[in-house]
Amino acid sequence: MALLSSVRVRFAPSPTGELHIGGARTALFNYLFARAKKGTFILRIDDTDLERSRAEYTEALLDAMRWLGLEWDEGPYYQSRRLERYEDEAARLLKEGKAYRCFCTPEELTAGREQAHKDGKNYLYPGTCRDLTPEKIEEYCESGRDFVVRLRIPDEGSTVVRDLIRGEVRFNHRDLDDFIIMKSNGLPTYNFASVVDDAEMKITDVIRAEEHLSNTPRQQLCLEALGYEQPRYAHVPMILAPDRSKLSKRHGATSVEEFRSRGYLPEALINYMALLGWSPGEKEILPLSEMIPLFSLERVNKTAAIYDTTKLTWMNGQYLRAVPPERLAAEALPFYTAAGLVEPPLGGEEEEYYEKVVKAVSDRVKTLAEMADASTYFYREVDSYDEKGVRKHFRKEGSAALLRRAASLLHTLEPFDLDSVESGYRNLSKELGISAGRLIHPTRLAISGRTMGPGLFDIIVLLGREKTVSRLEKAALWIERQ
């Protein structure tokens, strides 16, 4: 029983570009639905558009899916490898008179459309070839004229889409025309291929973006003509760019690959996307595994969402801080490499140092890219001092002398560890009758060039005696020369 009712869903992207967060979110909802229902999640590549489909996009797509952790149970199936199926099904419809050959040229069609537009009228395919005589058809075929196959749509009546999220939506047949199911190049159109595959793959629930809602009556009509059962439909809200328009390249980071390269963690991206259109209830921060039992289409809303990187970034910070140090070091390595700070493979001491740097810096950043950026002075000499910091901490009377005192303290300090450095600093400030901050701030600026960062004593110990002392002296010199 449970087996019979088991759900089968699919994510069916077309490999015409990178996977953007809209598509990824649709994939995620399909995945969550399948897992929550103990069903099957199928991946299908809808690559019937030869012009725009590219093999490298398919690879990138699979890569992105794997990176996100959205494991599929079946597939990937490729529509381009199933062309015979569509041909057979189209031939069947032709034979049964449910579809017909249309010999109109694209030019004729376009002219009709433009004319209608000029007259301010609606354009629907006028049905020119709808009732061609068998003789005429044969004549056209023999003369080698190109043709497409169109589905015959009833003139009267309507088709109702029962959507799990939106309720019943009615479409009048008079607003639909006999649309094309097979192009003149012999390839199926989306509406047709998709339906043939969904039927053959026994898809029980079609969960996809809202942009497909208007196409659903066409698909239902196809299914009906083909004599297959209807799946259930659920059209999830779209994800819009910050300017409310449809997602596109010019909106900065929109593809999964881009977020990845900007230093976002897959679990943060997943968590953030899940919250776009779905609400789990109490907790907002929750990993994929915890989302599964909570997921249901009833809690998916109808409103298009505008994605907002600010919240994603915050969430990434949350995840970053929860990641075990070893994994964090591994995830961050490509970013340190790209920034030219390290060159893997890292040796023993080098690796130890790297891990300490990561640990020191990770608490105060939100992305892996920021992490590398915040680490530069652990690998390079300081070549400039933060301007505001200079005004605040270097310009004061006696700053250079202060730095020299600190340098000489550290020069001989034993042992050179966190506790002794800190107490050494605190004692020195007491001795000089100044606040610890008066000593700490210029030191940070001197050894890191920055006014913010990890705890000063952590930096000092990590950097080591030699570098710290030399940077302090260098800064003192710099101040004196100003």
Added chain:
RNA sequence: GGCCCCAUAGUCUAGUGGUUAGGACGCCGCCCUCUCAAGGCGGUAGCGGGGGUUCAAGUCCCCCUGGGGCUACCA
């Protein structure tokens, strides 16, 4: 243009006739503190407009407005 969907703060959302309209990000302030984060506390800001229905409307109905989608030999 036609058809369809949608409408709670800047953003993501809870809400299914009776709530001081709840949470999160952001922003502001305070606390903590060597800085910056993190964390804690507090604050800022919302039911697009107009008509109905009802004792009572963010919630139901209609209109308007706004946004989005489809209307391709794209998916």
